[in-house]
Every structure is written in structure tokens, then in C-alpha cells.
Amino acid sequence: MREKVKKLWKLCFNDNDEFVNMYFNLRYNSEVNVAIESGDEVIAALQMLPYPITFHGNSIPTAYISGACTHPDYRSRGVMRELLSQAFGRMYRNDIAFTTLIPAEPWLFGYYARVGYATAFRYGKRTFHLPTDETDAPSLTSSAETGWCFQAYTDYDEDVYQYLNRKMQERPCCLQHTKTDFYVILVDLNLSCGCIFTLSDESGIAALAIVYPDEEASKLYIKELLADTPEAEHS
Numbered sequence: 001m002r003e004k005v006k007k008l009w010k011l012c013f014n015d016n017d018e019f020v021n022m023y024f025n026l027r028y029n030s031e032v033n034v035a036i037e038s039g040d041e042v043i044a045a046l047q048m049l050p051y052p053i054t055f056h057g058n059s060i061p062t063a064y065i066s067g068a069c070t071h072p073d074y075r076s077r078g079v080m081r082e083l084l085s086q087a088f089g090r091m092y093r094n095d096i097a098f099t100t101l102i103p104a105e106p107w108l109f110g111y112y113a114r115v116g117y118a119t120a121f122r123y124g125k126r127t128f129h130l131p132t133d134e135t136d137a138p139s140l141t142s143s144a145e146t147g148w149c150f151q152a153y154t155d156y157d158e159d160v161y162q163y164l165n166r167k168m169q170e171r172p173c174c175l176q177h178t179k180t181d182f183y184v185i186l187v188d189l190n191l192s193c194g195c196i197f198t199l200s201d202e203s204g205i206a207a208l209a210i211v212y213p214d215e216e217a218s219k220l221y222i223k224e225l226l227a228d229t230p231e232a233e234h235s
Contacts, residue, residue: 002028004042005035005067012069018191026184027066034087036079043071044079048087052176053098054169062175063091065101084115100175153196156183160196163205167226185210199227 006024009015015023028047035045048063065087070080091099101117103109109119153160161182168174177185189195192212199207207227 001030001033001035001042004037004040005033005045008042008045008069008071009067011071013067016191019188022184022187022191023067026187034083034090036083036086038074041071043074044083045069046083046087048091048099051100051181052178053100054171054174054176056172059176060098061096062098062100063087063096064175065099068101081115149198149200151198151200153198154186154190156186159205160198160208163198163208164226167208167228 002024005028006020009020009023027049032047032049033045034048035042037043046068047066049066051062051064052059053062054060065084068080068083070083088099091097099117100120101112103112113119161179164177164182168176186196189210189212194210194212197209197211198205209226
């Protein structure tokens with residue numbers, strides 16, 4: 001089944017082989033996969049990735065819909081609606097009351113609204129200008145003038161994860177990330193030539209940014225910035 005779903009993914013999405021292999025090695029398993037077959041071929045599939053969500057002091061399990069796709073020859077036949085119905089049934093049996101997803105295209109907001117989803121979160125983008133030295137390379141060393149240390153991470157660091165986890169837990173309603181999720185984020189960042197930046201002083205990390213390259217502008221953009229102080233956020 002894994003290879004059949006993987007074949008369908010490659011047909012439907014424009015992801016490179018490195019990302020696809022990463023996803024099917026680290027995210028895919030039979031317990032989260034839902035698929036519809038025709039003969040020996042998988043014609044539609046999705047994965048229900050488990051994420052806890054904090055809701056005003058409570059932690060509630062959710063299923064994040066990932067990789068929802070239908071073979072081009074079977075589209076506009078109600079196959080995806082049937083697939084989602086099967087997924088909702090499995091969630092109900094597993095006592096999962098909430099499901100989330102991120103539509104890949106603007107028109108999909110309307111499609112998923114028709115099966116019960118509602119727009120609940122929005123996002124913003126900030127340009128991230130790195131300080132550079134005479135070689136025009138990012139300068140990630142301590143500044144004697146400010147006392148701040150600006151550092152990039154591409155490998156797992158326990159202090160960085162604990163800071164991320166603490167800041168995310170402070171939000172009253174927020175999807176949370178386990179250590180396993182954080183590891184997957186780091187692998188994805190490495191594949192995308194992105195990284196995690198931290199701003200620290202003697203007391204420890206004061207701000208953390210998850211940064212991806214912007215393909216259109218050849219710049220870096222912040223996917224998530226978490227800061228302890230307004231001053232750190234604007235540094």
C-alpha cells in the first residue's frame with residue numbers, strides 16, 4: 001500500500017524525490033492512511049496525522065489531513081468526498097472530534113467548506129534581513145554592542161525545542177508539536193535550505209524564528225516567530 005500511495009502522490013504533486021522520501025519515511029504509516037482502490041490501483045488517498053491542540057488549558061487530539069489527492073482520471077466523480085467521509089468515520093471511532101488541514105490552493109477553501117471545514121486561522125509573512133559581514137555571508141556571532149547572539153540551527157537542539165514548546169503552549173488555542181514533529185520540521189528545513197534562528201542573551205533564548213527561503217523573492221521568510229519580549233520580536 002505504501003508504494004501505491006507514494007506513486008499517486010508523485011503523480012498528483014510536484015514535490016521532489018527527497019521530500020517525498022522524507023514524508024513516506026517519517027510521516028506515512030498504515031494507521032494514518034486512508035485510501036480508495038480500483039482494482040490494484042490506489043485512486044485516492046490521504047493521511048490523518050495526529051496533532052494535539054491546546055484549547056484553554058485542555059489538550060485535545062486532532063487529525064491533520066495531509067496529502068489528500070485523487071488520480072486525475074477519477075476526479076469530479078465524488079471520490080474525494082467519499083474518502084473524507086471514510087476518514088471522518090475513522091476519526092469518530094477513535095474519539096477524535098477535531099480535524100484540521102491547510103488548503104494548498106485558494107479555491108480549495110470553498111471545496112473543504114462544503115464538507116464541513118471552516119477557516120479558523122490566518123497567517124502573515126515577514127521579510128527577514130540577516131546581518132552580513134564583508135564576505136556577504138550571514139553573521140551569526142555575538143554582538144558586543146547589543147549583547148545578543150544570533151544563531152542558526154539545522155540539527156536538533158533540546159533547548160530550542162523546549163523554548164518552542166513553551167511558547168506554543170502559552171497560546172490559548174494552538175496546534176502543538178511533539179519532539180517527533182519538531183524533528184520532521186528540521187528535516188524539511190534542511191531539504192528546503194531553511195533553518196531555525198534564535199536570538200539569545202545571557203539568560204537564554206529570547207526569540208525563535210522558523211525560516212524558509214522565498215522562491216519568488218530569493219529571500220528568507222519567517223513561518224513562525226516566537227518572542228518573549230516586543231523588543232526581541234522587532235530586532
